[in-house]
Amino acid sequence: MADSESKKPRTFIHEIIDEDLKSGRFDRVHTRFPPEPNGYLHIGHAKAIVLNFGLAEEYGGKCNLRFDDTNPLTEDPHYVESIRRDVRWLGYDWEDREFYASDYFEQLYEWAVQLIKAGKAYVDDLSAEEIRRYRGTLTEPGKESPYRNRSVEENLDLFERMRKGEFPDGSKVLRAKIDMASPNLNLRDPVMYRIIHAEHHRTGNKWCIYPTYDWAHGQSDSIEGITHSICTLEFEDHRPLYDWFLDALGVHHPRQIEFARLELTYTVLSKRKLRRLVEEGYVRGWDDPRMPTLSGLRRRGYTPEAIRDFCERIGVAKSNSVVDIALLEHCVRQDLNKRAPRKMAVLRPLRVVIENYPDDQVEYMDCINNPEDLSQGTRKVPFSKVLYIERDDFREDPPKKFYRLAPGREVRLRYAYFIKCVDVVKDPGTGEVVELRCTYDPATRGGDAPDGRKVKATLHWVSAAHALEAEVRLYDHLFTKPDPNEVEEGQDFTANINPDSLQVVTAYVEPSLAEAKPGERFQFERLGYFVVDPDSTDDKLVFNRTVTLKDTWAKLQKAGKVN
């Protein structure tokens, strides 16, 4: 984390915290990251994690990890585990401060009783449907429930019996008595407790009434001594309600600050939509490398450093914004460029025979592992008479600006020799180019011509006899449109799923990769960054393409400036 420490941007949140510290409202900074364990963390959560843990770090404070587990119907310990793993992977440590809203159920219950006694909460027998109708609309005030003015004694009795399990699900709720005419709907007697006879992943069957998020969240922050409760914009309207609860209880009152959640082009970041992608089989799971989940990005080969850097670069503000996914890609490239060892791999092989190279000779060429970091040393890569090069690196009829191999043209094979294409062998039936016949210049060993002769291109290659076969999974954006939600009438975001987001090829990779282990990242020269997938076995390597290298040639082609 030290690498970007100095350039961390200050935000409006820093200004607020500075004021609070200066005014004496708080004398320390204590934040928290409060996920609900009902899904996997994604890059949007990373923004919140980096913000909250980052703030604590910058101000010498603490940041808790708290699971807001108030809904036993949707939550599962499996998610708790995945969330822990992801936060840790991102590089943050919550030490012994792992909390759960469910830790506070008893305290919350007592506080609810306190509000009932103060005449500020009541048990309501209205059905969910009735409560909705009584709430009014955006423009019309609601009306009070006929049960709103029950006596404190009756409320106490009823609430206690709710806890004991005397009533069926949905038959009663506990509501705060605030103002049914408030222009802020959150203040129209919000529900604090609902009856749910369901087993909770931590409290088991101890409870059959569960606090709503609105009732639990602010008080949980208060109990933990949080100073700054940072959340997303949609909770701005809830702040007056949280203030009301805290003031009615007379307990520690954190300051809530809202910021805009992250949105990214060419993907979706809503739990509901991500869940659909998984459940309807559009991807292979939460950790599919095409998913914007942290587990997906990890499997894709993204580094925690790159994700943190991204989160710091996008800034924190209050305006809804959609960040170009190109920035995320830039961040991984930048990180991997200086870290990933280079290798040679051919994704779409074209056979090349060096006619004047001795039949059984094999030379081991010295290759630099990382030109950006010479301390990574060198390695030997075998070279022989029959090679594979990339099909894209040969054009029988080269367009202008195509520098690579073509009939009669000379190019360099990286770290090896200059070769010249002398003949093209085609399949007599299809006309497809199946092999290139080339000659090499023995004087250019290593890649330099003693006579100063220049070539315009350097190609990567692999020795056919020595190369390893590997499965390589090439990924593209999951959606075809920058905004997946831009659809025709009657369609939904799945209509924009990119049918070519995954392409699997059988590649040939240099033999030094034989020992590569899952999670190891490499740059395949001239192609991109790749990571070994956990699907790999002892006799079969599987790679995921994290991101391509920037490719000005591809850009020219795409722009139609060349054919």
Added chain:
RNA sequence: UGGGGCGUGGCCAAGCGGUAAGGCACGGGGUUUUGGUCCCCGGAUUCGGAGGUUCGAAUCCUCCCGCCCCAGCCA
């Protein structure tokens, strides 16, 4: 038609009354045994719009326009 927010180049985002940072993307050039990296250079006479205050406004005031969120016993 209620309430709460937000509007600065293609995308983010600084700016807090003194005359538009930075990043990504894009375009141009240089270096280069990765068409990668790296290094230069280029772009808002203008800050949603219109008025006003001021010597001076993206920054203050007024009105208007646009976008987002809220009517779960989800979070």
